[in-house]
Amino acid sequence: MANAYGNRPAPWRGRRGRTHPRGVSLIELMVALAILAILAVVAVPSFVTTLQGARISNGVNALVGDLQLARSEAMQRGLPVSVCVSSDGGTCSKRNTWQDGWIVFADDNGTGVLEEGEAVLRVRRALPGGDTFTAEPEASAITYGRDGFARNLQAGGVTLALRTEPANAPLTRCVAVSQVGRQIIVSSGVGQCV
Numbered sequence: 001m002a003n004a005y006g007n008r009p010a011p012w013r014g015r016r017g018r019t020h021p022r023g024v025s026l027i028e029l030m031v032a033l034a035i036l037a038i039l040a041v042v043a044v045p046s047f048v049t050t051l052q053g054a055r056i057s058n059g060v061n062a063l064v065g066d067l068q069l070a071r072s073e074a075m076q077r078g079l080p081v082s083v084c085v086s087s088d089g090g091t092c093s094k095r096n097t098w099q100d101g102w103i104v105f106a107d108d109n110g111t112g113v114l115e116e117g118e119a120v121l122r123v124r125r126a127l128p129g130g131d132t133f134t135a136e137p138e139a140s141a142i143t144y145g146r147d148g149f150a151r152n153l154q155a156g157g158v159t160l161a162l163r164t165e166p167a168n169a170p171l172t173r174c175v176a177v178s179q180v181g182r183q184i185i186v187s188s189g190v191g192q193c194v
Contacts, residue, residue: 001036014100015016021097028041031164037053039095044165049168051147052129052164052168052171054178055128055131055143056131056172056173057173059131059133059162059176060173060185061185062124063098063102063124063175063181065186066104066122066124066128067071067083067142067175067177067183068093068183070082070083070121070142070144073106073121074144074145074146074148075146075147075148077106077146078146078163079108079144079146080106080107080108080143080144080151081104081105081106081143081144082105082110082112082113082114082141082142082143082144083103083104083142083143084103084105084114084140084141084142085097085100085101085140085141086100086103086114087100087101087126089103089120089125090100090103090120091114092112092140092141093140094140096134096135096139096140097132097133097141098133098134098135098160099126099127099131099132099133099134099136099162100126101123101124101125101126101127103120103121103123103124104120104121104122104124105118105119105120106118106121107143110143110145110151112141112142112143112152123155127162129164129165130165131162131163131164132161132162132165133162134160134161134163135158135159135160136159136161136192137154137158139152139153139158139160142158142177144181148180149179149180149181150177150179150180150181151180153178153179155179156192157176157177157178157179158177159174159175159176159177159186159191159192160174160175160177161174161194162174169188170188171188173186173187173188173193174186174188174192175192176191176192176193
């Protein structure tokens with residue numbers, strides 16, 4: 001049977017028949033905001049660390065992949081192949097700032113510097129995020145000979161350290177390159193990685 005009062009409850013039903021207002025009270029809203037603020041305080045530092053870790057991992061893996069490419073190309077071609085710091089993708093900068101980017105090129109004369117007629121095999125652009133990537137001892141190029149050995153390194157090899165910005169020392173990762181051409185990734189505090 002249809003209600004003569006439309007969607008409103010009949011006046012004789014009292015409080016039980018009335019509908020309750022929908023929505024939230026001011027107290028419920030404040031409690032929800034307080035919980036959200038607590039979650040944000042806990043989650044944001046963890047999220048920043050996760051992003052930094054992903055950037056570090058990507059940068060280190062990119063360099064290792066390009067060093068492996070250079071080594072295999074040198075053995076395949078029977079000629080030197082180099083990886084050098086390059087901010088423009090067309091010249092070697094001769095600076096120890098690997099975060100600016102690098103290039104892999106067929107280094108016909110083994111100088112570690114891109115010259116006229118030498119083929120660029122891969123270009124890697126600057127790393128995002130303001131992180132630093134430097135070699136110790138200083139090195140702006142790594143050259144592999146046809147035997148797969150790194151030709152232009154000092155006796156102990158070189159360690160390239162990628163550090164986050166803002167600084168987070170436990171996330172530092174290093175690429176250690178030995179004179180025999182082997183590359184390994186090490187964590188902060190291991191070997192020469194500081």
